[in-house]
Amino acid sequence: MSNLIIILISVFGGCIAFYVSHNLGKGPVYGSAIVTLLSGVIFMLLEHFGVSGSAELAIVATTASYAGMASKKYVMNIWQMAVVGVIAGTLYVLSTNLFVGIGGRLGTIAAVSCFAFIGLKKIIYAKFPRLMKTEDISL
Amino acid sequence: MNKKLIVIICSILSVCVTWYINHTIGLGAIIANGLVGMIAVLLLPNDLAGPIYTSSFVGMSSMVVIPSFLASVLSGLIVGILIVLTPTIYAGIGGKGGTTAAISTIISRLIYGIIG
Numbered sequence: 714m715s716n717l718i719i720i721l722i723s724v725f726g727g728c729i730a731f732y733v734s735h736n737l738g739k740g741p742v743y744g745s746a747i748v749t750l751l752s753g754v755i756f757m758l759l760e761h762f763g764v765s766g767s768a769e770l771a772i773v774a775t776t777a778s779y780a781g782m783a784s785k786k787y788v789m790n791i792w793q794m795a796v797v798g799v800i801a802g803t804l805y806v807l808s809t810n811l812f813v814g815i816g817g818r819l820g821t822i823a824a825v826s827c828f829a830f831i832g833l834k835k836i837i838y839a840k841f842p843r844l845m846k847t848e849d850i851s852l
Numbered sequence: 853m854n855k856k857l858i859v860i861i862c863s864i865l866s867v868c869v870t871w872y873i874n875h876t877i878g879l880g881a882i883i884a885n886g887l888v889g890m891i892a893v894l895l896l897p898n899d900l901a902g903p904i905y906t907s908s909f910v911g912m913s914s915m916v917v918i919p920s921f922l923a924s925v926l927s928g929l930i931v932g933i934l935i936v937l938t939p940t941i942y943a944g945i946g947g948k949g950g951t952t953a954a955i956s957t958i959i960s961r962l963i964y965g966i967i968g
Contacts, residue, residue, distance in 0.1 A: 725854070741946075742901045743893045750886025757880065771882045783946030808903075814914030816927075816957045820950005827946045 719773050723802030725794050726774030730781025732795040740753050742783035745812060746776035772819065777801045779823035787831055794834075801826035856936045862900055863907035863932030864925055870911025871924035878942070881912035891928045906949030910957050917961055926963065931956035 721746050734744030756771035773793050780801045781794060804822050812818045838845040864887055873884035885908050892904040910931045911924060918924050934956050942948045 732901075736876075740898055740901075742889055742898070742905045746886050746893055746905060747888025749882060750890055753880065753882035753886050757883065759943045762967065769878075775882050775885070779950050780946040782949070784944030786944050788946070812954070814917050815954055815961075816910040816913035816917065817950045817952070817954030819912075820909050820952075821954045822947070824942070824951045825945025825952055 714822055716802075719770070720799055721804035721807055722770045722773045723777040723805065724798035726777035727781040727798035727801060728791050728794050729786065730778035731783070731791055735785055736791070738781075740814060745778040745782045749775045752778075762835075773802060776805055776819040778821050779820045780826050783827050784824075784841050786829060793830070793834075797826050798828045804829075816836070859900070859903045859936055860929065860932035862896075862904050863935060864928030866904040866907035867911040867924050867931060868921065869929030870902060870908040870922065871913075871918060872911075875915060876921075885909065885912050902949070903932070906935055908930045908950055909953035910960075913914050913957055917957060919964075923964060924962070927960040928957060930960050930963075 730741075730748045732744075732745040733739050733747060733808075734741045737744075750773045752774035756767040756774070759767035778799050780797050783794075783797070788797055801823055804826055808822060811819075870881075870884045870888045873879050873887060874881045880889075885905075888908040888911070889905040891899075892901040892908075896904065907928060908926045910918070913927070918927055931953055935951050938952060942951075
């Protein structure tokens, strides 16, 4: 499956989980679980009907949905979540063969993505302090 | 009953159910995790749904890592204890639960290795 599609699915998965969790107010577990369940059913069906590589997209969406469980303290809005989704998708592509079969591997990728995003924000805000929003209390 | 004990019991159940749906019923790890998460969040209070969803990640392990139902019980116990011991560490970071689950799975794997 193309890396670009993987990253796109990661962005969508993370943003939907974040939107359901924060904008719809359903909470992080609901936000992530609904994305995980729906992506699992939809992509597994697609795989079943011959769209090869779909199963991997379910895993990518699930990984991003774990990142979408982040609190607004660290990821303030859906645009920031999109950046976390790009990082999560990229990390997923880079770590395809690492710790395969270990439960929690996808969540660990999600956590590393969030930490990387927080680090990235720190660097950008240090370089361009004008961009820093007063409500951003994560730094 | 003590709240921490309830969390540990729920964690064990969560890992076992996820492992069962994943391997015995054969629906796969993603659907198993999503199902357990949705059931937990719809039926239980938030302070229990979080630990159950986190524990469910452990049940997503392959048969090589968690080879039997009994092994999933032990893994559930370990992740339950870790959740109870680390409620505030990195709270709010997306993926915190997955990292807790990964650490538990690696500890469980080590224990199976020692026990044989």
